[in-house]
Amino acid sequence: MYPQTLIKKYLDRKNVPYEHHVHGTVYTAQEVAQQERVPGAMVAKTVVVKNGDGGYAMAVLPASMQLDLRALKDALGVGELQLATESEFKSLFPDSDLGAMPPFGNLYGLPVYVERSLARDREIVFNAGTHQDTIRMMYEDFYRLVEPEIYSFAMVRAA
DSSP: OOOHHHHHHHEEEETTEEEEEEEEEOSSSSHHHHHHOOOOBBEEEEEEEETTTOOEEEEEEEEEEEOHHHHHHHHOOOOEEEEOOHHGGGOOOSSTTTTOOOOOGGGTTOOOOEEHHHHHHHHEEEEOOSSEEEEEEHHHHHHHHOOOEEEEOOOOOOO
């Protein structure tokens, strides 16, 4: 049975249409794309970054790309930005399995930065708090609810 995670309660309360899917346990966004049989460009992976002041944010990008930390740092105009470790951010997402948090930083008090190429998708798929559950929804609904900032900060993954 699907857990009553924060994201599901939120989407239901906002009357946002979505599809919930259950698949085998996977740990990477590319594996989610394979399990869901969708292009990696459609799967939104969430990377947690930390600024020099110790504040956290979500960088959301397609599974088929990798974060260009320097490009995001430059886009934000900050002096320091680094990847947060799982041990640093695990307490920020108490309703989610480690590394399976949905890209809804607004539910956790975190800013969200979305890679421009993901913003072009009609629909997105993302982890729904576990390594077995995903949500598929319209990107425009995601954008309306989260109000992320859009930047170009990812590059195609090296093969």
